[in-house]
Amino acid sequence: MREAIRLSVENVKNGGGPFGAVIARNGEIVATGVNRVTADCDSTAHAEVNAIRAACKALGRFELSGCEIYTSCEPCPMCLGAIYWAHLDRMYYGNDKNDAARIGFDDAFIYKEISLSPLQRRLVSLRLLPEEAAKAFSDWEGKEDKTRY
Numbered sequence: 825m826r827e828a829i830r831l832s833v834e835n836v837k838n839g840g841g842p843f844g845a846v847i848a849r850n851g852e853i854v855a856t857g858v859n860r861v862t863a864d865c866d867s868t869a870h871a872e873v874n875a876i877r878a879a880c881k882a883l884g885r886f887e888l889s890g891c892e893i894y895t896s897c898e899p900c901p902m903c904l905g906a907i908y909w910a911h912l913d914r915m916y917y918g919n920d921k922n923d924a925a926r927i928g929f930d931d932a933f934i935y936k937e938i939s940l941s942p943l944q945r946r947l948v949s950l951r952l953l954p955e956e957a958a959k960a961f962s963d964w965e966g967k968e969d970k971t972r973y
């Protein structure tokens with residue numbers, strides 16, 4: 825956790841957002857990540873997502889079971905989802921989402937939106953061409969040699 829915090833402090837000095845993350849396995853650091861949203865012009869370049877991408881690359885796997893993530897701040901909904909998709913065993917965080925909201929990083933709106941039905945969300949969300957979209961799903965279901973994740 826101290827390394828995740830150190831990365832978050834260092835990232836502010838380097839012009840990035842105040843977030844850092846570390847992924848470890850058996851007490852050894854596998855990969856780290858910092859917030860690079862503005863530096864990379866990438867709205868998804870959060871510390872946790874960057875750390876997950878780096879850890880997957882380092883281990884040559886698309887899932888990170890057996891690993892833990894240390895993040896300087898409680899994750900936003902996108903990063904929390906990524907943590908679940910990566911199958912990390914455990915998460916530790918320093919600042920919480922209320923601390924983040926106080927400095928202008930308020931995720932409460934997104935958490936609330938997720939709980940609403942698509943038609944209730946502020947983001948206009950309309951279903952189009954479901955019959956055509958279903959083809960990839962039926963192809964996937966029938967595929968014998970697929971890699972599940």
Ligand SMILES: [Zn+2]
Nearest residue numbers: 870900902903
């Ligand atoms: Zn995030």
